[in-house]
Each structure stands twice: as C-alpha cells, then as structure tokens.
Amino acid sequence: MPFRSVPGQASVAEATDGGKLFAPAAARNLAPLLEVVEKQAPARGRALEIASGTGQHVVGYARALPGLDWQPSDIDPGRRASIDAHVAEAGLTNVATAAALDATSPGWGALIGPFDLIVLANLLHLISADEVRTVLTEAAMALSRTGRMVIYGPFARDGQLVSEGDRSFHAALTAHDPDIGYKDVAQVAKWAAETGLTLAAPVEMPANNLCLILSRT
Numbered sequence: 526m527p528f529r530s531v532p533g534q535a536s537v538a539e540a541t542d543g544g545k546l547f548a549p550a551a552a553r554n555l556a557p558l559l560e561v562v563e564k565q566a567p568a569r570g571r572a573l574e575i576a577s578g579t580g581q582h583v584v585g586y587a588r589a590l591p592g593l594d595w596q597p598s599d600i601d602p603g604r605r606a607s608i609d610a611h612v613a614e615a616g617l618t619n620v621a622t623a624a625a626l627d628a629t630s631p632g633w634g635a636l637i638g639p640f641d642l643i644v645l646a647n648l649l650h651l652i653s654a655d656e657v658r659t660v661l662t663e664a665a666m667a668l669s670r671t672g673r674m675v676i677y678g679p680f681a682r683d684g685q686l687v688s689e690g691d692r693s694f695h696a697a698l699t700a701h702d703p704d705i706g707y708k709d710v711a712q713v714a715k716w717a718a719e720t721g722l723t724l725a726a727p728v729e730m731p732a733n734n735l736c737l738i739l740s741r742t
Contacts, residue, residue, distance in 0.1 A: 570641030580608030634666030
C-alpha cells in the first residue's frame with residue numbers, strides 16, 4: 526500500500542530507539558480500536574493486519590487476544606522493521622515476522638490465508654477507489670468462511686463530511702492527489718457486496734471516525 530505524504534495524515538511517525546517508529550495517532554486510537562476488534566475476534570484462529578504501520582496496533586491486539594496468531598504486514602521496509610522491533614520488545618510469541626504485502630495489488634488473497642480476522646486502519650482515504658476495490662476483493666478471498674474484516678478510518682456518510690476538520694482533511698488529500706480522499710460508507714458497502722461481503726451497522730468511533738465490520742453474506 527503506498528503511503529502518500531499528505532499534511533496531517535495519520536501515518537506520520539517518529540523514529541525512536543531500537544528501530545521502532547512511534548505514531549501519536551496510533552497511540553491515541555489503539556484503545557477504542559481494540560474494544561471493537563475484541564468484540565469481532567474469535568477466541569482462536571489466524572488474524573491479518575493490513576498496513577500495520579509502526580507496529581503499535583498489532584502489539585496491542587496480540588497482547589489482548591493471545592488465542593489469535595497475528596500476521597502483521599506493510600509495504601514499507603522501514604515500517605516492517607519497526608513492527609518487528611515493537612514485537613520483539615514486547616516479547617510476544619503469537620505475532621509472525623512482518624510480511625511484505627501491497628494489499629492494493631491484485632492476487633495476494635489467493636496466496637495467503639485463510640484468516641479468521643482481518644484488520645485495516647487508516648488506509649482507505651489514502652488510496653484510490655480502484656485500489657479500495659482491490660483491497661476488498663483480495664481480503665474477501667483471504668477470509669475464512671466465518672471470518673470478519675474490521676476497517677477503521679474517516680468516511681463520508683450519505684455523501685456528506687460531518688465536520689469542518691473532515692472537510693479540511695479531505696480537501697488536503699484531494700489537492701495532493703485527486704484520486705484519493707474520503708470514501709462514502711454506502712459506496713464501500715456496495716463494493717464489499719460485489720465481493721460477497723456484507724456491511725453491518727458502522728460503529729461510531731472518536732474523532733468522527735468509523736469502524737466498518739464486514740462478513741460473508
């Protein structure tokens with residue numbers, strides 16, 4: 526997944542000791558995200574995190590859900606190194622080495638999995654509509670029959686952005702790249718349905734964000 530350098534985007538991270546990166550946004554949203562993930566996760570199984578970024582999230586998930594074997598992933602080698610460093614520091618044994626995965630490229634869904642849970646945070650607004658459709662198509666292929674996908678981030682609702690901050694951020698994104706920006710919940714639901722996934726009622730999150738829960742029809 527391409528990480529585009531956009532002013533104010535959530536993927537901004539600072540270098541710390543031991544090769545670890547630290548993203549303030551990831552630290553802020555881990556607790557509310559974990560609350561949702563815990564409700565959707567099975568007691569045991571395999572879990573994939575797409576675009577794991579710094580590794581802060583997967584460490585939190587793996588600590589809270591020790592019955593799951595976690596596979597973090599990222600396209601960026603520096604972030605994969607950070608993920609592995611965070612995991613090593615935490616001493617976790619249920620997290621695999623970070624995989625090099627570009628989830629916006631076709632074909633990966635048939636090569637890995639099945640996963641009982643797939644988690645994706647703060648990516649859809651940073652990629653194009655065609656790339657979102659690829660992510661959903663491949664994730665649907667990688668999910669187990671009873672698997673669920675949790676997608677977190679900012680979204681438009683019924684064609685509207687709900688706050689001045691959202692409108693400003695979306696404008697900055699589209700000014701940087703007209704192909705990216707906020708995706709509408711209804712449109713994501715339509716794309717997901719084309720892959721055989723059904724969207725449950727969105728979960729309201731802090732800072733006007735949402736969690737979208739997808740499962741097989």
